[in-house]
Amino acid sequence: xxxxxxxxxxxxxxxxxxxxxxxxxxxxxxxxxxxxxxxxxxxxxxxxxxxxxxxxxxxxxxxxxxxxxxxxxxxxxxxxxxxxxxxxxxxxxxxxxxxxxxxxxxxxxxxxxxxxxxxxxxxxxxxxxxxxxxxxxxxxxxxxxxxxxxxxxxxxxxxxxxxxxxxxxxxxxxxxxxxxxxxxxxxxxxxxxxxxxxxxxxxxxxxxxxxxxxxxxxxxxxxxxxxxxxxxxxxxxxxxxxxxxxxxxxxxxxxxxxxxxxxxxxxxxxxxxxxxxxxxxxxxxxxx
Amino acid sequence: xxxxxxxxxxxxxxxxxxxxxxxxxxxxxxxxxxxxxxxxxxxxxxxxxxxxxxxxxxxxxxxxxxxxxxxxxxxxxxxxxxxxxxxxxxxxxxxxxxxxxxxxxxxxxxxxxxxxxxxxxxxxxxxxxxxxxxxxxxxxxxxxxxxxxxxxxxxxxxxxxxxxxxxxxxxxxxxxxxxxxxxxxxxxxxxxxxxxxxxxxxxxxxxxxxxxxxxxxxxxxxxxxxxxxxxxxxxxxxxxxxxxxxxxxxxxxxxxxxxxxxxxxxxxxxxxxxxxx
Numbered sequence: 001x002x003x004x005x006x007x008x009x010x011x012x013x014x015x016x017x018x019x020x021x022x023x024x025x026x027x028x029x030x031x032x033x034x035x036x037x038x039x040x041x042x043x044x045x046x047x048x049x050x051x052x053x054x055x056x057x058x059x060x061x062x063x064x065x066x067x068x069x070x071x072x073x074x075x076x077x078x079x080x081x082x083x084x085x086x087x088x089x090x091x092x093x094x095x096x097x098x099x100x101x102x103x104x105x106x107x108x109x110x111x112x113x114x115x116x117x118x119x120x121x122x123x124x125x126x127x128x129x130x131x132x133x134x135x136x137x138x139x140x141x142x143x144x145x146x147x148x149x150x151x152x153x154x155x156x157x158x159x160x161x162x163x164x165x166x167x168x169x170x171x172x173x174x175x176x177x178x179x180x181x182x183x184x185x186x187x188x189x190x191x192x193x194x195x196x197x198x199x200x201x202x203x204x205x206x207x208x209x210x211x212x213x214x215x216x217x218x219x220x221x222x223x224x225x226x227x228x229x230x231x232x233x234x235x236x237x238x239x240x241x242x243x244x245x246x247x248x249x250x251x252x253x254x255x256x257x258x259x260x261x262x263x264x265x266x267x268x269x270x271x272x273x274x275x276x277x278x279x280x281x282x283x284x285x286x287x288x
Numbered sequence: 289x290x291x292x293x294x295x296x297x298x299x300x301x302x303x304x305x306x307x308x309x310x311x312x313x314x315x316x317x318x319x320x321x322x323x324x325x326x327x328x329x330x331x332x333x334x335x336x337x338x339x340x341x342x343x344x345x346x347x348x349x350x351x352x353x354x355x356x357x358x359x360x361x362x363x364x365x366x367x368x369x370x371x372x373x374x375x376x377x378x379x380x381x382x383x384x385x386x387x388x389x390x391x392x393x394x395x396x397x398x399x400x401x402x403x404x405x406x407x408x409x410x411x412x413x414x415x416x417x418x419x420x421x422x423x424x425x426x427x428x429x430x431x432x433x434x435x436x437x438x439x440x441x442x443x444x445x446x447x448x449x450x451x452x453x454x455x456x457x458x459x460x461x462x463x464x465x466x467x468x469x470x471x472x473x474x475x476x477x478x479x480x481x482x483x484x485x486x487x488x489x490x491x492x493x494x495x496x497x498x499x500x501x502x503x504x505x506x507x508x509x510x511x512x513x514x515x516x517x518x519x520x521x522x523x524x525x526x527x528x529x530x531x532x533x534x535x536x537x538x539x540x541x542x543x544x545x546x547x548x549x550x551x552x553x554x555x556x557x558x559x560x561x562x563x564x565x
Contacts, residue, residue: 020370021373024374026367034385037396037397098293099293118294125302129495132543135528136311138528139318139533140300222389227528259392267387277383278379281443282446
């Protein structure tokens, strides 16, 4: 805004790209609030207890990588990482595959009253959040032998992402012209073949959105594993951190090395693919 | 393919809702036998000070956090939308908290509130910072609000940024010609045209904060005493640990109605000020 005023006052500078330095500096300063806890985490994770006792804020003088080795052992990092991966990877693939097929069927049959009902039924499930059905759900799942079981977690994540994904997929599939499929039907393709060869490839950007949302949801969720998983050998990363809280007692360097380890897979993934993640989350939430 | 989807959603989502409604009329402890008690659970809920306190706390927390997070996010979105350097990097930095586990970040914040801020406060001689706010029943909620705002602002910034990009540049040029200053341009052009995004952001934020659970487990575990016990934490504790299964399913139903009413009021109220271009 300031730029446009300046360009009126100094018309000669109009061609030049004016950087708003005041805004830049302010936005950078405020971003330090966001970065501060991450700085503290990395710095404490790499310090020795003596260094930490001298100053909380100072950066580590020497990197104590051995904190990580110890943290891996104490919190059983590889086991919980494996559990998280064993849940999130199937959830991402199965959510994309199953939800896109369900929504294709709905989107192409919206003139049918039954499918229209299904659409509204799926979407309305969004209004009943997890804490409200948690108690009866856990009883029911334990009746099926699906508590303390990673498969039970996977099922719940996939089924519970259907309501939002119905909005996302159906909205998008409606914009794909039917003529594409009609051409394939004339060529003698079955619905199944048409879905795989014509529709699914066109859904690529939406599949990415759904995959990212499913990945974030299943990776970071704490409440669902908390009520569904009891044995330590099946704990996902956040749940393991919760369970191991008491073991750190006052060994803060160990605790922070362990926190950083638990956050690192998502951080690394985010650093590599932040553009995808941000646009994926944005596209998903604008549908809400 | 839609039929299996329907059956699964019904089995794992709708059926528990129905069962929950059924149990809410019983005195089931979560194990053993149970009797029907009619509306007794519901009547008791309204006379239970622990339940009332959790509703008051959760609502207060959600309202304050929603207002703060939206004010903070809007200002930063406007800043990020200006012609600034490192735009994409800064946007990515602000979004980072959203992709991290709230629970683990919460443990980090707990340490910051307990040890880091008091140390800074003592060196600088600032009295409010010098004490661990999580240890005081009337201050602990501030810590939870700080974590909630820190964690969720990135998400709302991205939504507001998307909204700012829908405002046509010509409107600002027209305002320039009319001699409007930046402040007037913000209140007369940006603010009204962002109204649909306000609706989305306020409803989503309020809904998420009404569910608050991970933040509290990590920071205070409902304490000191029961000063920061949220509704979901109470349902979790009473239902699984306190032998109040039937009672807490009744609580869940009230909770659901409460959230629904808030959302309906918000949408009704906010949509009134949305303008069409």
